[in-house]
Amino acid sequence: MTEARAARGRPAWTLQTRLMVTVIGIVSVILVIVAVATSAILGQVLETRLSEQLRSTMDRVKIAGGPGGAFEGPDVNAKTILESSPQQAGFLLIVKPFLTPASGAFVADDLTVTALTDEQLQALADGLDGPGPTTVEIDGVGSYVVLADAIDNTVAVVGLARTEVQQTIARMLTTIGLLTAGGLLVLAAATAFVIRVGLRPLRSVADTATRVASVPMDQGAVSISARVPADQADDRTEIGQVGAALNTLLDHVDASLDARQRNEERMRRFVADASHELRTPLASIRGYSELSLRALRRAEGPVFEGSESALERIQAQSIRMTRLVEDLLLLARLDEGQDLVYGSVDLTQLALEAVGDARPAGPDHSWRVEVSDEPVVLAGDAARLHQVVANLLANARIHTPAGTEVTVRVFRDGADAVLTVHDDGPGVDPAVQADLFERFARGDRSRARQTGGTGLGLSIAKAIVTAHHGTIEVDSAPGDTTFTLRLPARPHAPVVP
Incomplete structure (x- = not known):
């Protein structure tokens, strides 16, 4: 080392x-x-x-x-x-x-x-x-x-x-020294020229690799158009063979990325179609379970022992499955760039409303809001951004013990609108912190789960924020966990009532 x-x-x-x-x-x-x-x-x-x-x-x-x-x-x-x-x-x-x-x-x-x-x-x-x-x-x-x-x-x-x-x-040594110095200068210039010309294909390979490295490949449709020029990829020379090999590799990677994108699109369509098709039978199951439960409760004669409990569990699971299907359908639409209705959004008012909704759901938590006098306005989908803040508050409520203080702050940072959700709970396990926004991700085991969530709340929040060209990050340590939501703000935009 x-x-x-x-x-x-x-x-x-x-x-x-x-x-x-x-x-x-x-x-x-x-x-x-x-x-x-x-x-x-x-x-x-x-x-x-x-x-x-x-x-x-x-x-x-x-x-x-x-x-x-x-x-x-x-x-x-x-x-x-x-x-x-x-x-x-x-x-x-x-x-x-x-x-x-x-x-x-x-x-x-x-x-x-x-x-x-x-x-x-x-x-x-x-x-x-x-x-x-x-x-x-x-x-x-x-x-x-x-x-x-x-x-x-x-x-x-x-x-x-x-x-x-x-x-x-002495004259001979002087003459030899001068001729040697001059010859070495000429040799250096000639060698530098020959090497530079000889290494030109290698520099072209490095430039191509640098351009390819700057292309984002983690998501979405990716096309690698950068190639080593044909005159620098002559396979008759050793360095040219490197350029030709890189072009072959890039062709293979480009084809693989196209295949990956097609597979992802097919998977998204499958998830969207399956979610759409599952909504109807799930709604029917839920409706029939409610009707059966009502009829069972109105019945005057003897009933089978445990029937009411079984129907209540069927109803609860159908509600949970319906929520999961709705979340999957929302993610599929967000991946396709759909399901967003833009308008003027007052992030300050949105935070106040979200905290007001969270207080009755978490009465054993302490809720605080810190906002500036000037409203923070941005362009976005108000309903979806409200869902993001609600998911972050629900995450803080569910995964922290009673008595935890949750603080929501809204402010402007340059051209960005920033909303943070801070809690003094146990924190997020560092082993899962990097994957916390992945789909079906589970938090730190030290954060006891009080409800059976789908594991899609934070991934939905990230998908909505990404669709708004923003970022969402988490910084967590025991007693200090902060989720930071950063979105492009509209400067001096009036608040639309």
Whole structure:
């Protein structure tokens, strides 16, 4: 669970971002490796060339400093030798005659000859390693490749500056870096374009799925017209196959929803027809039971024991069945958008009348009404809205114990007319609260049923409110249960008497 929360907390990378980072990262690593390898090879070639040039220079120095040359005489000095025979910039010479201190000098970039100090000479002597060319760093002078050799009684050290090699490698690395950066930018742009074009069908699939998800499918006739465009559902490509599969799925869902709607319409027609057909025999049963009960009560002779009780039970059950049939017929008509007669409804007056009717039915309850001075008027069916409020009050009366306080409030909230029914009873079981407005739903067992209801009262209330384009909700806790009815109000509408 902790890992899942941590994963949700991390920023999500899109597929395009991951692909671009992967491609550009791999190419960058390859280019860096190529640049390092190229620089190493080029540096080795240049160093080898410089070493060969150094050997050639040493050969010329040997010829120039041989017998009768510049290295003979009592005062052999490297600076004097370089000044008498000008050399290229970066040339370094150190001479150490037998029994005479060493001297050294180098040719600067401006072709001036500068003598080396004793510390520089010592640093160079410490850096010599073996008979072959050696790379040394001389403070204040730079990096040199030097070669030592003996000429008669004199040790000569010749060096060439590595400046040109270093500059060449630096220029090459700079060029490679700039070309790499430019190439990566071009690669990023090209990769982004190709990925965007390639993922266009997938985005079309996501857009289609989003449009389908916004379509209400819980009730009524539903038609899913959104489809992935044909050019984005080419089953010859992997992503196109996803679009084609989604279109096939949507076709199947659309057909299933049509079949479901037809079945629901057939069921509604069946319920309506059955309810209509049952009204006549139920009315006959009720009428005959009443006639028989009256005749039995007027009879003077002996009667069969229990006949009156049986007829009373038949009458009670016929009345209950008639109520159930009437409720089913009303629900069927409301589902078909029928049985509503619109007019101007004063919700304040309607609440007062409903509470006035509820008081005699629930004398052991405390009834309160809280309304504003201004009437709350809306457009609707007054009889059906009265039935909604009566059902809510009956629900509060039946499912709460004696002494419960029931409060009805009516007020306006913006463009809505709001009516609430609050009681301080035991509350509704949270397990059934979500299904409380379903047909034949039963409330919390802790709410004792005092009468044999049909279980359709709240579902009828919801159907009537929905037909008025309103909402009805319940918020319940022990000691605090509130049913909230919210309907579109008519602003500043006069009360029609």
